[in-house]
Amino acid sequence: MATGRLAGADIAAGTNTTVYATPADIYTVASLNIVNRGNQPTVINVAIADLDTPTLGEYIEFETELLPKNILERTGIVLAATQKIVVRSSQANVSAVAFGIETTA
Numbered sequence: 001m002a003t004g005r006l007a008g009a010d011i012a013a014g015t016n017t018t019v020y021a022t023p024a025d026i027y028t029v030a031s032l033n034i035v036n037r038g039n040q041p042t043v044i045n046v047a048i049a050d051l052d053t054p055t056l057g058e059y060i061e062f063e064t065e066l067l068p069k070n071i072l073e074r075t076g077i078v079l080a081a082t083q084k085i086v087v088r089s090s091q092a093n094v095s096a097v098a099f100g101i102e103t104t105a
Contacts, residue, residue: 001101001104002102003102004099005099006030006098006099006100006102007019007098008095008097008098009095009096010095011087011088012089012092014088015088016087017086017087017088018085018086019032019084019086019087019096019098020079022083023082023102024081026081026102026104027081027103028078028079028100028102028103030077030085030100031074031075031077032096032098033072033097033099034046034094035070035096035097036066036069036070037069037094038068038091038092038093038094039093040091041065041067042065042090042094043066044063044064044065044090044094045062045063045088046061046072046085046086048079048083048084049084051084052084052086053086058086077100
């Protein structure tokens with residue numbers, strides 16, 4: 001079981017990226033930081049999903065504008081076993097980092 005930084009990803013433009021997946025038989029309490037490293041605004045979607053492609057009911061952020069050189073932070077995210085944090089950005093130059101703790105029930 002991991003603690004601290006759980007995962008990180010450089011998000012490609014226009015594609016769903018699974019940033020983190022909770023291992024089987026545990027749950028995770030996490031925070032997610034998304035940074036727009038670029039010079040243009042970007043539109044961000046974040047989902048807590050069962051699969052790599054989220055359904056409409058799994059989004060916790062949808063079409064949220066993230067200005068250049070800014071950060072979007074979500075805290076207190078609780079994921080059940082095998083659930084995933086999936087991020088999509090309309091632009092490149094976006095980083096996502098999940099940090100927290102994995103633990104048994």
